[in-house]
Amino acid sequence: MGNRVTITTLAGGVGAAKFIRGLVRRIPQKNLTVIVNTGDDEYFYGLHVSPDLDTVTYTLAGVVNPTTGWGRAHETFHALEALGQFYGKPWFNLGDRDLATHLYRTERLRSGLSLVEVTREIAQKLGVKARVLPMSNDRVHTHVKLRGRPPLPFQQYFVKGGARGAVEAIELRGVEAARPAQGVLEAITEATGVILAPSNPFVSLGPILALNGVREALSTVRSRVVAISPIVGGKSVKGPADAMMRGLGHEVSPRGVARLYQNLIGVLILDQVDRHYADSIEQLGIKPVIADTIMATPAKAARLADVVLAAIDG
Amino acid sequence: MGNRVTITTLAGGVGAAKFIRGLVRRIPQKNLTVIVNTGDDEYFYGLHVSPDLDTVTYTLAGVVNPTTGWGRAHETFHALEALGQFYGKPWFNLGDRDLATHLYRTERLRSGLSLVEVTREIAQKLGVKARVLPMSNDRVHTHVKLRGRPPLPFQQYFVKGGARGAVEAIELRGVEAARPAQGVLEAITEATGVILAPSNPFVSLGPILALNGVREALSTVRSRVVAISPIVGGKSVKGPADAMMRGLGHEVSPRGVARLYQNLIGVLILDQVDRHYADSIEQLGIKPVIADTIMATPAKAARLADVVLAAIDG
Numbered sequence: 046m047g048n049r050v051t052i053t054t055l056a057g058g059v060g061a062a063k064f065i066r067g068l069v070r071r072i073p074q075k076n077l078t079v080i081v082n083t084g085d086d087e088y089f090y091g092l093h094v095s096p097d098l099d100t101v102t103y104t105l106a107g108v109v110n111p112t113t114g115w116g117r118a119h120e121t122f123h124a125l126e127a128l129g130q131f132y133g134k135p136w137f138n139l140g141d142r143d144l145a146t147h148l149y150r151t152e153r154l155r156s157g158l159s160l161v162e163v164t165r166e167i168a169q170k171l172g173v174k175a176r177v178l179p180m181s182n183d184r185v186h187t188h189v190k191l192r193g194r195p196p197l198p199f200q201q202y203f204v205k206g207g208a209r210g211a212v213e214a215i216e217l218r219g220v221e222a223a224r225p226a227q228g229v230l231e232a233i234t235e236a237t238g239v240i241l242a243p244s245n246p247f248v249s250l251g252p253i254l255a256l257n258g259v260r261e262a263l264s265t266v267r268s269r270v271v272a273i274s275p276i277v278g279g280k281s282v283k284g285p286a287d288a289m290m291r292g293l294g295h296e297v298s299p300r301g302v303a304r305l306y307q308n309l310i311g312v313l314i315l316d317q318v319d320r321h322y323a324d325s326i327e328q329l330g331i332k333p334v335i336a337d338t339i340m341a342t343p344a345k346a347a348r349l350a351d352v353v354l355a356a357i358d359g
Numbered sequence: 360m361g362n363r364v365t366i367t368t369l370a371g372g373v374g375a376a377k378f379i380r381g382l383v384r385r386i387p388q389k390n391l392t393v394i395v396n397t398g399d400d401e402y403f404y405g406l407h408v409s410p411d412l413d414t415v416t417y418t419l420a421g422v423v424n425p426t427t428g429w430g431r432a433h434e435t436f437h438a439l440e441a442l443g444q445f446y447g448k449p450w451f452n453l454g455d456r457d458l459a460t461h462l463y464r465t466e467r468l469r470s471g472l473s474l475v476e477v478t479r480e481i482a483q484k485l486g487v488k489a490r491v492l493p494m495s496n497d498r499v500h501t502h503v504k505l506r507g508r509p510p511l512p513f514q515q516y517f518v519k520g521g522a523r524g525a526v527e528a529i530e531l532r533g534v535e536a537a538r539p540a541q542g543v544l545e546a547i548t549e550a551t552g553v554i555l556a557p558s559n560p561f562v563s564l565g566p567i568l569a570l571n572g573v574r575e576a577l578s579t580v581r582s583r584v585v586a587i588s589p590i591v592g593g594k595s596v597k598g599p600a601d602a603m604m605r606g607l608g609h610e611v612s613p614r615g616v617a618r619l620y621q622n623l624i625g626v627l628i629l630d631q632v633d634r635h636y637a638d639s640i641e642q643l644g645i646k647p648v649i650a651d652t653i654m655a656t657p658a659k660a661a662r663l664a665d666v667v668l669a670a671i672d673g
Contacts, residue, residue, distance in 0.1 A: 091466030123435050127459030131484050141455040145441030152405030170445050 050354075053078045053236040057249020058085070058097040059114035060275060060283055061242035062104035067346025068240075071354060074105060074174035078232040082244070083160065083179045084187035084217060084252035087200045089137055090128055092147040093154055096200075097249070098164055098179055099146055106171035117142040136205045161226045178232065180253045183223035187248050190214040199248060208285040212292035215247045217255050225256045233262040238357030241272035243338065245286040246305045247293070254309070263309040271312040271356045273349070274299040277338060278318045298322055303329050312356045314338060314349070332356070364668075367392045367550040371563020372399070372411040373428035374589060374597055375556035376418035381660025382554075385668060388419060388488035392546040396558070397474065397493045398501035398531060398566035401514045403451055404442055406461040407468055410514075411563070412478055412493055413460055420485035431456040450519040475540045492546065494567045497537035501562050504528040513562060522599040526606035529561045531569050539570045547576040552671030555586035557652065559600040560619045561607070574623060582625040585670050587663070588613040591630040591652060612636055617645050626670045628652060628663070646670070 052072055054065060056079050065079060082097045096115065103109035103117055110116045120140035129135050139147065146167060153163040159182045168177045188196035189203075191210035202208065233239055244250050254260055263270050279297055281287040287297045295301040299315035303326045306313070313331050315322060316338040323333040334356050340346035366386055368379060370393050379393060396411045410429065417423035417431055424430045434454035443449050453461065460481060467477040473496045482491045502510035503517075505524035516522065547553055558564050568574055577584050593611055595601040601611045609615040613629035617640045620627070627645050629636060630652040637647040648670050654660035 090462045091469060092462070117441075121435060121437050121455065123455035124438060124458045124462070127431075127456040128462065131459060131463040131481070141435065141437035141458075142441040144438045144455075144458065145445060148404045148406070148438070148442065149445040155405060167445070 049076075050237040051076050051078070051235070052238050052240060052354075052357075053080060053232040054240040054242055055080050055244075055250055055253050056097065056101055056242045057082045057244030058100040061097075061244045061249070062100045062109065062114060063340045064240075064242050064273065064346055064349065065101065066104055066343050067340060067348070068350040068353075069105065069175065070343065070347040071350045077175040078178055078228075078236065079105075079175060080178050080180055080229055080232060080253055082249050082252050083181060084185045084220075084248065085199045085203075086184075086186075087137075087198065089139060089147075090132065091151070092144070093151045094137075094139070094147050095150065095160070095164075095179070098177065099143070102164070102168050102171060102173055102177050105168070105173040105175050105177065108171065116140050137200060161228075176228075176232075178228055179226055180229060180256060181223045181226050183219065185220045185223050185252050186218040187252060188216040188218055189248070190216065203285070208288070212285070212289045215251060215289070215293070217252050220252060220255045221257075223256055225258055229256070230258050230262045233259065234266055237269065238354070239263065239266065239270040240353055241270065241306065241310060243273040243275040243282065245275060245281070245284055245289065246302060247286070247289050260309060267309065268311040269357055270310045271314060271353050272302070272306050272310045273314045273338060273353065274302045274316065274319070276302055277316040282339065299333075300325050300329075303331050307331065314352060314356065363390075364551040365390050365392070365549070366552050366554060366668075366671075367394060367546040368554040368556055369394050369558075369564055369567050370411065370415055370556045371396045371558030372414040375411075375558045375563070376414045376423065376428060377654045378554075378556050378587065378660055378663065379415065380418050380657050381654060381662070382664040382667075383419065383489065384657065384661040385664045391489040392492055392542075392550065393419075393489060394492050394494055394543055394546060394567055396563050396566050397495060398499045398534075398562065399513045399517075400498075400500075401451075401512065403453060403461075404446065405465070406458070407465045408451075408453070408461050409464065409474070409478075409493070412491060413457070416478070416482050416485060416487055416491050419482070419487040419489050419491065422485065430454050451514060475542075490546075492542055493540055494543060494570060495537045495540050497533065499534045499537050499566050500532040501566060502530040502532055503562070504530065517599070522602070526599070526603045529565060529603070529607070531566050534566060534569045537570055539572055543570070544572050544576045547573070548580055550580075551583065552668070553577065553580060553584040554667055555584065555620065555624060557587040557589040557596065559589060559595070559598055559603065560616060561600070561603050568623070577623040581623065583671055584624045585626040585628065585667050586616070586620050586624045587628040587652060587667065588616045588630065588633070590616055592632045596653065613647075614639050614643075617643050621645065628667060628670065
């Protein structure tokens with residue numbers, strides 16, 4: 046594809062970042078906008094923590110921890126250990142270098158900047174050339190309702206609770222009142238292509254899709270919107286997407302994903318092990334493209350990006 | 360001295376902590392109240408940093424860095440290094456473990472606790488049995504006026520500027536309106552003895568002494584108030600006390616110190632090298648006690664504490 050191609054990717058955290066790492070081997074960062082979920086944002090120790098924004102930003106900056114996929118490389122956890130003396134045993138991992146990001150974000154937000162502005166500053170200071178765009182400046186707070194329990198804030202379900210339990214419902218608190226951040230709708234409608242990263246459809250892309258105007262924007266440019274199935278061989282590649290699909294009454298397959306994204310996407314990339322779903326996906330009005338979607342290495346992620354970019358071009 | 364003796368010490372940072380480390384080898388921590396200067400408090404990265412409170416608390420908790428006398432032992436500075444990516448090169452050293460204290464203090468203050476309450480919590484959680492009492496819950500912000508320059512906040516003068524320059528004036532901004540914290544005046548009037556630690560008379564003890572009612576409280580119990588001269592052999596043992604005395608027109612000697620504390624103290628401990636000042640100090644109505652005041656080891660600090668406690672007892 047030419048140098049003037051512009052790509053917008055809707056992203057959650059680690060799964061999306063893995064794909065983005067491959068994508069920016071194929072297109073210049075400056076041609077990429079990443080619209081990032083903020084429904085997982087949480088306050089820890091008085092700090093505003095944006096896990097998905099940081100995972101995407103650290104990945105684009107080349108400072109992400111390559112083993113975990115989140116947090117910074119060469120990290121230590123001495124502050125967290127000392128915080129345990131004051132707050133009790135911590136359950137959310139915040140590294141020492143990572144803390145600097147949360148300190149900066151918190152301090153700049155308090156001084157009056159918006160999350161979009163602070164995120165731009167953080168990305169620039171870390172040398173990121175892509176545009177990392179929080180989905181909204183307004184607070185959306187994802188909660189997960191497990192059977193027999195009151196709804197839990199996402200990080201309590203995911204990190205503290207280890208994503209265990211039968212999911213009955215997802216609540217995107219605040220999403221009705223939240224406005225997409227300035228630039229979000231334009232980034233969707235004006236891009237050469239839009240990619241729905243292989244992120245959790247409910248808690249990662251769900252909050253972005255639920256924002257006022259986002260579904261409409263996607264549907265108007267549907268033919269150039271490509272999603273990558275996060276479900277491969279009946280399971281999620283990572284995280285609780287499969288358990289959520291099951292709990293919420295969806296088929297745990299690329300076809301189930303296609304139904305969730307129906308009328309929003311023109312193409313669904315599904316793994317070769319799921320090729321038997323191709324026909325039924327086509328019947329939903331979505332073009333199925335079969336590929337190797339397991340991004341075991343950055344080179345494999347880049348080859349997946351080739352497939353996605355070709356699908357946009359087609 | 361008996362077990363029921365209670366001691367109140369007025370303290371700045373490192374010099375005071377060195378003495379306190381010896382003192383608590385001689386009296387139980389629970390019998391000790393330390394009233395600590397907060398005029399040096401500063402905001403860094405949105406965090407409320409109280410250098411003198413922390414130096415005293417870390418010392419009493421046994422977690423202070425034994426080499427520097429401030430900060431925590433076995434410390435790393437990874438967060439600070441990363442903060443440099445956002446804010447530019449840092450000039451104030453905040454260690455990773457130390458950051459936990461500032462995070463806790465800041466978060467608890469924001470949630471509505473007073474500095475006295477938060478300081479008590481921090482001390483308790485670090486296992487300190489002594490009472491560490493900030494001089495005030497109200498903001499006093501010490502500034503130092505150097506020749507030909509506008510007044511600088513203390514930490515900018517002391518840490519960033521390396522305490523260089525000719526001091527023309529000390530401004531204790533906010534001190535007129537500040538009230539001594541609850542318990543400060545009682546801790547002075549009701550203690551068996553009161554000790555003015557060998558801290559800087561202007562920027563460490565000065566803010567405490569300038570609080571409404573503190574001088575009066577000391578003068579009423581004068582006979583049991585003992586100061587240790589921070590000036591030995593015409594120089595301060597540590598820090599810019601000598602330069603400040605000179606700049607502000609005082610004699611740089613224990614006699615100069617005695618004049619500063621006249622009518623507030625009954626006894627001044629001066630170093631053996633300054634024994635020739637004894638008579639003239641006595642003429643100021645202050646009992647001179649000659650001792651080895653250089654606290655090269657904790658054992659030597661404890662021996663100095665013996666001298667001080669004996670002076671109170673006498």
